[in-house]
Amino acid sequence: MRTTRIYCHDIQLNQQPLALNATSSSHLCKVLRLNSGDTLILFDGKGNSFSAIIETASPKKTVVKISNALTENTESNLTLHLGLGMSKGDRMDYAIQKSVEVGVTHITPLLTKFSVIKLDEQRRQKKLEHWLGIIINACEQSGRTILPVLNPITPLSSWLEHEAGHKIVFDPEANKSLVNLTPTDSVSLLIGPEGGLCKTEIDMAASEDFQAIKLGPRTLRTETAAVVACATIQTIWGDYSR
Secondary structure, X not given: OOXXXXXXXXXXXXXXXXXXXXXXXXXXXXXXXXXXOOEEEEEOOEOOEEEEEEEEOOOOOOEEEEEEEEOOOOOOOOEEEEEEEOOOOOHXXXXXXXXXXXXXXXXXXXXXXXXXXXXXXXXHHHHHHHHHHHHXXXXXXXXXXXXXXXXXXXXXXHHOOOOOOEEEEEOOOOOOOHHHOOOOOEEEEEEOOOOOOOHXXXXXXXXXXXXXXXXXXXXXXXXXXXXXXXHHHHHHHOHHHO
């Protein structure tokens, strides 16, 4: 039987009783149809989890009592930073959701030449809030205890300038695969938008020590490439190999 998990950013054992926010309360009562006496797990997104019992079930304000702290080991040993070229529609949502389930630790939405989304500052903030909600829901569903870091929307040229054990950009014309690389505990992964990366951007990445890697013989959509790449990296160096 599946255990219900709810994100609550500030939890303390001596905080009794604890009132959940309206979003979580509505989800518990209207969607999951939980009632007083039902149990759930709360996590704070920082690695801490607690068992709890519902005292009052209300769509507007559900009140719970925290029972005890839990030990959950669901985080990968690998630091995996996904730089994702911004795409329109549901592609970004899907890539973010599934990469979180796979175990990515950092996500940076990137502005590239073929990014078709034009956002003012207000819409940027709304997008980030929307993506954070997707990250939280993916953590609740998959059993993660630490929320991945969601960075601001960033120009590709600025994002490339950071350190990692391996910095990887996927290029269908590359002649090297992931299995040719040495083991590492940190990876930065660059995935282009639905239009891909232009040659100038691939060359720019190479100048910042990104290695061109071929991800199999088939051309993948951006949202598929993000998930497949993260899962493959987890299999080679992360917790999929445990």
